[in-house]
Amino acid sequence: MRQAGSGPTLVMVLAVGVFFGTGVILLLERSLTRILLGVILLGNGVNLLILLGGRSGGAPIVGTGPVAEMSDPLPEAMALTSIVITFGLTALLLAIAYRSWSLTGNDEVQDDLEDRKIVELAERNEVAATDVGGDDHADDPEQVNPAPALRRLRRRDGG
Structure with missing residues (x-):
């Protein structure tokens, strides 16, 4: 992976950029299915960005190794929280898309009067x-x- 103390790799930074860019483009579409996929991609991009902000290393358990070589547990906890929030938002949007599909036969967001x-x-x-x-x-x-x-x-x- 990467050595302790080194920064994020270029591939990971590019992956975050691709997730964010694709997610925003999909959010601007009129189809609820594409909006749902955009939210999922944005959530994954946020999770990866949060994890890139932390220090890599060993398990953050006291007594298993030197403190200087342990990973930072805060980004991991924030990423888990972000996963739960993204899952809840995805479930809500999926329910809205299903309801729209069952009522109108399509999942396109209509213009307001x-x-x-x-x-x-x-x-x-x-x-x-x-x-x-x-x-x-x-x-x-x-x-x-x-x-x-x-x-x-x-x-x-x-x-």
Whole structure:
């Protein structure tokens, strides 16, 4: 592998770069399956990066060898934690992809209606409606008049 005290090998650093690059590219896709694979690759890249940050050596158990030749246990513990978190996120995304597949027949993420409106406005070089501000509902058409809801609450409470 590598000698104690030497830095990470070029192959490992390139592997981290490939994992991160491929993972980010897959995360930008619209298919939930590709997004899932991107999360898995990013998780593996993070694990490898964490392990590259530690010192290599013998088992970190007191009494088995000199302390200077022991590996650092913190990156190993962090990598195990990262594996568990990545597994949980993978299970969640897999469930979401399966649910999307069972409901719609495909796993493509659809555009939101608001996203489509923003794209249409951008194509026409228009600006969305500005917030005119104000605390009163009469001054700002975006504000909702709270009076009807308060009247319903008072009637329910008997007041």
